[in-house]
Structures are given as C-alpha cells and as structure tokens.
Amino acid sequence: MPNEDAWATLRELVRTQDLAVLGTDGDGHPYTSLVAFDTTEDLRGILFATSRETRKYRNLRGNPRVSLLIDNRSHSVADFQRAAAVTVQGTLCPMESPEEEKLRDHFQRRHPHLREFVGSVDCALVKIKVDRYFLVRRFQEVLELVP
Numbered sequence: 001m002p003n004e005d006a007w008a009t010l011r012e013l014v015r016t017q018d019l020a021v022l023g024t025d026g027d028g029h030p031y032t033s034l035v036a037f038d039t040t041e042d043l044r045g046i047l048f049a050t051s052r053e054t055r056k057y058r059n060l061r062g063n064p065r066v067s068l069l070i071d072n073r074s075h076s077v078a079d080f081q082r083a084a085a086v087t088v089q090g091t092l093c094p095m096e097s098p099e100e101e102k103l104r105d106h107f108q109r110r111h112p113h114l115r116e117f118v119g120s121v122d123c124a125l126v127k128i129k130v131d132r133y134f135l136v137r138r139f140q141e142v143l144e145l146v147p
Helices: 002-016 055-062 097-110 112-118
Strands: 019-026 029-039 045-051 065-071 084-092 123-137 141-145
Touching: 002 065, 002 084, 002 123, 002 141, 019 045, 019 055, 029 055, 029 065, 029 097, 045 055, 045 097, 045 112, 055 123, 097 112, 097 123, 112 123
Parallel strands: none
Antiparallel strands: 019 029, 019 065, 029 045, 045 123, 065 084, 084 123, 123 141
C-alpha cells in the first residue's frame, strides 16, 4: 500500500535526521532557522529547544503557525532521484508540566550533546502540533500525510 510506504519513508527521515529548517513569521516576512528536532512517538508532535531570547521564539509567540523542512540530501546530483524531504505544517502547542518533563527527557536522549542547553532556565522546549506532512521523493512525487 503506497500510504504505508510513505509513512515508512517519513519515519525513516525523522529517525535518521537530527536537524530541520524551521520557518516562522517574522513581522510579515518568512524567517528560517536551523533547529535540532525530535518527534513524539505517534508523529503528531515535533519538538525543538530554543532560547527564549531568540527571534524564532519571539516569532512563535507572535504567530504560532510554522513549517519545518526535514530532508536527507547529500548535496550530489543523485539527490534528484534519491533524496526525500518532508514539509511539516503545524501550530505551537502549549504543554503542561508532566508532559513537558517527559518530552524534555525524550528530547535529551535524542540529543545528549544539548543536555546542558536544554536544562538551562533560559531554554524553552517547544512542541509543534503537526497538522500535516508533505512528503516529496523521487524528485516530483508529493504525498500529503495527516497524522
């Protein structure tokens, strides 16, 4: 079934890639940032950590709608046939204390090199509720996946 194959590709992408490009709205202009990310087990949420003093955090508080790009490109011509990318559309999702602690632990296990940063008082763990994924593979095959 093609949908199962697409979900498998998506799961592989989010499991093997550590960085995503986050797109926010900065005073009516697109603003992008590179972020270390993690996903919830059910793929309904994307997590990343940021300082509360960053432009991206300020943008999120002004407009909670975001997009993220996650891809596996190798920067070679072969990418046109082999690379896969997913655009995630979602909305900032507030978290309660027990959930935030659990997800913070989950994020730190995925990114142990960020443990000190993520544990600092200035750091905000951000959860994005995923509305949809747009998976692109084989250069022009585009599939919409809704968790």
